[in-house]
Amino acid sequence: MLRIYRIFSFGACFFAIVCFALGCTQQQKQQSSKPNLNSTLWALTAAEYEAACLTVYKSAMLQLAQAKADTTWTAALEQKQDLSDPTISSSLLPAVVLDIDETVLSNAPYFARLMSEDEQIARGSFDNWVAEARATALSGVIEYIKEAKRQGIAVIYLTNRACRKRADNDDPCPQRTDTIANLENAGLPPLGPDDLVLLRNQQTGWTGEKSIRRSFICEKYRILQIFGDNLGDFAPKLGASGMTPNQRKEQTRQYQDKWGSKWFMLPNPIYGAWLNALGDDPEAYLK
Numbered sequence: 001m002l003r004i005y006r007i008f009s010f011g012a013c014f015f016a017i018v019c020f021a022l023g024c025t026q027q028q029k030q031q032s033s034k035p036n037l038n039s040t041l042w043a044l045t046a047a048e049y050e051a052a053c054l055t056v057y058k059s060a061m062l063q064l065a066q067a068k069a070d071t072t073w074t075a076a077l078e079q080k081q082d083l084s085d086p087t088i089s090s091s092l093l094p095a096v097v098l099d100i101d102e103t104v105l106s107n108a109p110y111f112a113r114l115m116s117e118d119e120q121i122a123r124g125s126f127d128n129w130v131a132e133a134r135a136t137a138l139s140g141v142i143e144y145i146k147e148a149k150r151q152g153i154a155v156i157y158l159t160n161r162a163c164r165k166r167a168d169n170d171d172p173c174p175q176r177t178d179t180i181a182n183l184e185n186a187g188l189p190p191l192g193p194d195d196l197v198l199l200r201n202q203q204t205g206w207t208g209e210k211s212i213r214r215s216f217i218c219e220k221y222r223i224l225q226i227f228g229d230n231l232g233d234f235a236p237k238l239g240a241s242g243m244t245p246n247q248r249k250e251q252t253r254q255y256q257d258k259w260g261s262k263w264f265m266l267p268n269p270i271y272g273a274w275l276n277a278l279g280d281d282p283e284a285y286l287k
């Protein structure tokens with residue numbers, strides 16, 4: 001049994017990836033085990049994963065028209081304007097906000113490659129994967145985004161992929177260029193004039209805490225729905241670093257009115273803030 005449990009321990013490699021994707025500042029842990037086999041296989045192969053994603057995006061799509069028509073509707077806690085004032089609400093463009101990794105694009109092939117090649121995982125290897133622009137779209141997201149655009153709703157990608165100059169390139173944010181190419185390679189509609197792709201560090205002060213960028217979005221847009229695979233994708237300090245798993249669950253329950261109508265969570269068993277919350281000894285939670 002212990003051997004099975006050990007499959008679920010995660011190595012320094014995953015910590016680096018999680019830090020890259022989430023913008024955390026925690027020191028990389030000196031652990032040596034491989035990435036989680038079952039969760040990677042699930043993300044890569046399970047029809048149940050496809051069904052879960054389809055369920056999320058179809059449910060959201062069915063509620064889009066209502067969310068757009070109700071001019072007082074917002075999914076963002078950062079939306080501070082008085083939306084009951086028609087002159088204010090009509091001045092804002094309706095938009096949906098989506099995280100990218102494990103929300104719109106699946107990096108399961110990357111994790112599978114790391115496992116099969118026994119590659120030394122480091123921050124740089126994920127950046128190489130970003131540059132390849134070969135991540136695939138989650139089931140249902142293409143249809144959802146096409147429908148949002150058909151209804152005149154802007155699509156905003158809000159990701160913690162970070163802008164970081166590369167040695168062979170003068171582009172200050174090659175990751176943004178690559179990500180836009182990846183979205184198109186994966187079959188997502190081209191960006192329209194009101195669509196945005198916002199990366200971490202793209203502007204000064206844009207940290208991994210997405211609330212700052214959601215506030216920026218709210219200046220011009222009314223956010224109808226938010227999608228993510230981490231609590232931090234939805235609200236300020238939600239599931240923040242330092243909270244225990246039970247504290248995170250309790251905080252999640254406080255937003256019952258949001259889940260499934262304004263906030264939509266995609267499953268990610270491979271990495272995430274949920275894993276960071278387990279601390280240095282995840283196996284303690286098995287007891």
Ligand SMILES: [Mg+2]
Pocket residue numbers: 099100101102103228229230
């Ligand atoms: Mg994500």
